[in-house]
Amino acid sequence: MAFKSCSSFSLVFLAIIFLATPAASTVDLCADADYKDLCRAALRGITNPATGTQVAIKALISETQRSIVKAKRFADIKKDKIAKVCMESYEDAIYNLKASLNNVRDNDKGSLNSNLSAAYTDFLSCDDAYSERGRASPYGRISTHLQRLASNCLAVSTVLRR
Ligand SMILES: *[C@@H]1O[C@H](CO)[C@@H](O)[C@H](O)[C@H]1NC(C)=O
Secondary structure (H helix, E strand, C coil), X not given: CHHHHHHHHXXXXXXXXXXXXXXXXXXXXXXXXXXXXXXXXXXXXXXXXXXXXXXXXXXXXXXXXXHHXXXXXXXXXXXXXXXXXXXXXXHHHHHHHHHHHHHHHCCCHHHHHXXXXXXXXXXXXXXXXXXXXXXXXXXHXXXXXXXXXXXXXXXXXXXXXX
């Protein structure tokens, strides 16, 4: 009898583990991200789609702000006019990313997609400005990093928009 109740307890316990484990492990906001390691490092196990989207966007805003400081320093030293284009496109990206945060707060999924896509395009503008003039962008590595973060923001936000 004691054995019987013990084993049925174990079965219930196992059933709970079985039911609980797959549900917990399927909440991976970075599953569709092209840069999963970068995405997971930014989200640190967050499973709520709205929170995850906000955290990813905020990380990109602060990374962009740091890049603007670098770009300004470069523009001052080298008197590079194209660097001004980069700064403006980064500023515009921040504007669009802040709008995206409002969209998450207001649960406005259509605008969220538009504003995040606009931010992603802003990050391509810097490299484009150089390549149109046949020059290699001095911001190549920064741009690539920001483009990846923006791509991840879009991927995480698709979980929210489902
Ligand atoms: C971006 O978000 C703002 C709200 O913050 C909204 O007014 C605007 O229409 C959105 N832009 C696009 C292109 O959807």
